[in-house]
Amino acid sequence: KQEVTQIPAALSVPEGENLVLNCSFTDSAIYNLQWFRQDPGKGLTSLLLIQSSQREQTSGRLNASLDKSSGRSTLYIAASQPGDSATYLCAAPTQGGSEKLVFGKGTKLTVNP
């Protein structure tokens, strides 16, 4: 059964710092992995979806990587800003390319001015 873990649960950094958020998963036979952002009291916003063939995906200051062999994905945020403060969740398919996802519990990021 797929399990997704995100450590740490919370992270506080000063503005301008580059940072890495971690996501690990137990079933590595997946076709893709998705990263989301959630602001307090709001829905999830899709940030990046990495296909296993890509291994890496970039959007602006965000870069996500996927290493199936180690069961890990990372989300790199460059030059962090206070507006990046939010909870970041990763999600992996229950198996293969399943439509159904298993979510981590998220990392709450605070970027201090």
Add this chain to the structure above:
Amino acid sequence: DVKVTQSSRYLVKRTGEKVFLECVQDMDHENMFWYRQDPGLGLRLIYFSYDVKMKEKGDIPEGYSVSREKKERFSLILESASTNQTSMYLCASSLSSGRSYNEQFFGPGTRLTVL
């Protein structure tokens, strides 16, 4: 851009009431999902629909039912609301399976309080 909308942002109901949560997506997605999100428990799948009138139970279907009469609309029904169903409810949609690019898109959420 994909848009997923939910009928209410906040809802307050009484124990025993029948509650309808509505979700509409505008991108002709085959798949639609209902999740609930609770502190410390994360997101949990309640029901999943992969086509009109087709549904599949998720991890926590007890106390809930769903309806999908049209492709763009997916309804979550609480037959008799209870206080332990107080939660944030999130709807999502995605394109059909058979692709590795099944990105999920979420609505803004409905915060339901059952008194």
